[in-house]
Amino acid sequence: MxxxxxxxxxxxxxxxxxxxxxxxxxxxxxxxxxYRLSSGHSSNSQALAxxxxxxxxxEDVSFKLNVIDFQEKAFIVDISCNGQVFRRYIRxxxxxxxxxxxxxxxxxxxxxxxxxxxxxxxKHLVKRNVNIGRQSFPADWQLLLKxxxxxxxQAEILFNCTPQLPVSRLAxxxxxxxxxxxxxxxxxxxxxxxxxTEYNFQLHNKEIAIxxxxxxxxxxxxxxxxxxxxxxQ
Amino acid sequence: MKKILIFFFFASLAISASARPFSIxxxxxxxxxxxxxxxxxxxxxxxxxxxxxxxxxxxxxxKAPETVSPVEKILVIHRKFYQLLDEVDDIYSLARRFGNGxxxxxxxxxxxxxxxxxxxxxxFVGLHRQMAGHFRQAFYDTLIKALDLSQQRDKDLSARLSxxxxxxxxxxxxxxxxxxxxxxxxxxxxxxxKLILTFIENxxxxxFAMGIKQLLEPELVSTQIQVVEQSQAEPSSFxxxxxxxxxxxxxxxxxxxxxxxxxxVTSEPETAAAENSVEMSEAEEENSDEAQDEASEIxxxxxxxxxxxxxxxxxxxx
Numbered sequence: 001m002x003x004x005x006x007x008x009x010x011x012x013x014x015x016x017x018x019x020x021x022x023x024x025x026x027x028x029x030x031x032x033x034x035y036r037l038s039s040g041h042s043s044n045s046q047a048l049a050x051x052x053x054x055x056x057x058x059e060d061v062s063f064k065l066n067v068i069d070f071q072e073k074a075f076i077v078d079i080s081c082n083g084q085v086f087r088r089y090i091r092x093x094x095x096x097x098x099x100x101x102x103x104x105x106x107x108x109x110x111x112x113x114x115x116x117x118x119x120x121x122x123k124h125l126v127k128r129n130v131n132i133g134r135q136s137f138p139a140d141w142q143l144l145l146k147x148x149x150x151x152x153x154q155a156e157i158l159f160n161c162t163p164q165l166p167v168s169r170l171a172x173x174x175x176x177x178x179x180x181x182x183x184x185x186x187x188x189x190x191x192x193x194x195x196x197t198e199y200n201f202q203l204h205n206k207e208i209a210i211x212x213x214x215x216x217x218x219x220x221x222x223x224x225x226x227x228x229x230x231x232x233q
Numbered sequence: 234m235k236k237i238l239i240f241f242f243f244a245s246l247a248i249s250a251s252a253r254p255f256s257i258x259x260x261x262x263x264x265x266x267x268x269x270x271x272x273x274x275x276x277x278x279x280x281x282x283x284x285x286x287x288x289x290x291x292x293x294x295x296k297a298p299e300t301v302s303p304v305e306k307i308l309v310i311h312r313k314f315y316q317l318l319d320e321v322d323d324i325y326s327l328a329r330r331f332g333n334g335x336x337x338x339x340x341x342x343x344x345x346x347x348x349x350x351x352x353x354x355x356x357f358v359g360l361h362r363q364m365a366g367h368f369r370q371a372f373y374d375t376l377i378k379a380l381d382l383s384q385q386r387d388k389d390l391s392a393r394l395s396x397x398x399x400x401x402x403x404x405x406x407x408x409x410x411x412x413x414x415x416x417x418x419x420x421x422x423x424x425x426x427k428l429i430l431t432f433i434e435n436x437x438x439x440x441f442a443m444g445i446k447q448l449l450e451p452e453l454v455s456t457q458i459q460v461v462e463q464s465q466a467e468p469s470s471f472x473x474x475x476x477x478x479x480x481x482x483x484x485x486x487x488x489x490x491x492x493x494x495x496x497x498v499t500s501e502p503e504t505a506a507a508e509n510s511v512e513m514s515e516a517e518e519e520n521s522d523e524a525q526d527e528a529s530e531i532x533x534x535x536x537x538x539x540x541x542x543x544x545x546x547x548x549x550x551x
Contacts, residue, residue, distance in 0.1 A: 037293060045303035047310075048411040050404055052303040063294055081294040088291060096291045108284070110291040130285045132278065139286055161286045171275045175283050181290075190290060197287060199279065203272050207419040214415070215272055217304055225293065 019148050020117040021155055024092040026188020027075045032231040033065040033189060043219040062228070072097070111141040111159055118145045130163060139163035146180070153186040159195070173201040179223070193225040257325050257432070258318040260425045261416050269311060276304065310405050317409070320397035321429060324390050324436070327382070327445060332390070334444025341451065345372045373451050384449045391440045398437055 027033065038060050044053040063081035070076070074089040074097040089097040095112045099105075109128040118124065126141035144158045160178040179195020201217040288295060330336065349372075350364040377384065386393060401409060416426040435441075 033292075035292070043303050045307060047307050047408055048415065050408045050411075052306045054303045054306070061296065065292055077292070079292070079294050081296070084294075086294055090291045094291055102295070105295070106285065108288045108295065109286055111289045130282050132281055137282060139282070141289070159289065161289070163282050163286060165279055165282060168275070170271065173275065173279055175279060177286055177289070179289070190292065193290060195289065197283065199283060201272075201276060201279065203268065203275070205268065205415070205419055210419055212415045212419060214268055215304075215307065217276065217302070219302070221287075223287075225290070 019120040021120075021145070021148050021185060022117050023113040023145070023155060023157070023183055023185075024188065025075065025090065025094060025190075026092070027065070027067045027070075027077070027090075028232070029067050029069050029075075030233040031067050032233070033067070034228045034231070035063055035065070036226050036228050037061045037063065038224045038226075039221060041219070041221045043217065045215065045217045047215050048213075074098070109139055109141070109161075111143060111161075113143070113157075120145050120148055135166070137164050137166070148185075153184065154191070155183040155185055157181050157183060170204050170206060171201065172204070173199070175199045181225075184227075187230070189227060189230075190225070191227045193223075195223050197221045197223075256322050257425055257428050258322050260420075260423055261413065261429060262315065262318050264416055264420075265311065265314070265412060269308065272304070276302075310408065313401060313405060314409055314412070317397050317401065318429070321394070321433065324394050324397075325432060327387060328390055328442035331380075331382075331445040331448055332442025334447050337444065337448035337451070340376065340448070345369075369451070377449060382445075382449060388446050388449045389440065390442050390445065391436055391438075394433065395437045398433060 038058060040058040041056040042054070044051060046052070061081060063079055066078040066080065068076040068078060072089075074091050077088050077090055079086045079088060086099065086101045088099045088101075091097050091112075093112045093115060094110060096107060096110055099107055109130065112126050114124045122145060124143040124145075126143065128139050128141060129136045130139045131137075139161055141159060141161050146156045146158050148155045158178075158180050160176070162174075162176050165173050165175055175197070176199075177195060177197045179193065181193035182191050183189075184191040197220070199217070199219040201215075203214045203216070205212045205214055345368070347365060349368045350360060353360045353364070398406070410430065413426040413430050416423070420426075
């Protein structure tokens, strides 16, 4: 009997998948969250046997989230960046409820956290479509709660997105995004996010039985988002 | 139906107006441009999709990436290729039109400076002797300008071709040749890429179309009213008008790019008339010769060049 109890308690202790946490934004109205977004871009292309490469200087952009209020289950936030201000209504799960300053623009497909408790090791699928003209292309987000650090009160979430690009007889292309973010459970904010996008493109020419590769392009962009400081008002 | 017919009528007019008379580069250029368009439209489309997921979090402001793509480097090189192809086309066209020297002979035989000065000879005897040289100079200056020729640029077409080719670096030249070879492999029945390659290879090695020099650097010293001796006027080495070009481009009459040569058109010297006097009858004869030569020149220029592209070459939206 004693052995059974010990083994059960060991299983409970060693199985991290039973850990669960509700991941939701908890921005404090009146506070200003200052973030820094760094990005780096490198690319290479090939034309027949000739290679060309380019690496851009890393770019740093600072922006501030001025949390105005929490109304209708959404945070009203003013995002100020390089002298411009965008107002957005952001839900607790990260979805966007409105963007009055960006009316008429196609907003990106933002990832969202699952409602309620999220078990460690469990995947969360966010089904999305990119519409361009009359065409629609699936661009689903896959999220995974990798681990929860109880000491630091942080959750590590992995995410990726692989939009299905149109299939073409002559052009082969692939786009992929993958990254991770650290969610501060105590503050209810994203304290760190890193992701990388990769794009590959190849153009062939095909006539009857002859196929020739003409050009190829590979692009890689890395992003890093870091919470610099929080100003309480 | 009527609208369609009108559209095709104007479209055909526009196409014929924009086409170069002796273009050997059109097919290859269209192929490259077409592929560029395909690449740019595909990348642009993909970037629209990428832009929708590049910023995964709603707290991040949208910012268009300011990146330099290496594709732009390729396009910069391609623009050099297009400049070279235009230059090759121009040179080839000039060589075909004026390279055999027959046009300069026709002009020389017309003696416009004499006819311009002759009416004054009734009132001022000997005026033509003083004026003919100036008239002749002015006529040639105007003619060269009207034909959009340049004495410095066009007197040696081989040098002009070499200069154009030297604008490409070794790597760019390799890429250019690679494109030509790819085009030839994809469209074996289309000889234009081989034609360009051979024309450049041979044309940069040896001088050709020297007949144009007669047009650009005419003899201006003579102020005597003379009928030009044909043996002087006629460049002996340009008997077969397009033989040089065919040799340069390694073409035969049976090949696909049908630049046919009228075998009847020869520029053999004709016997001159009297040396020291001008008689109207002779002038009339020369005028008739000139008319014949002009007619044959027009025939030569109007030779059809059948450069039919493959059916699906320009359809980028398949």
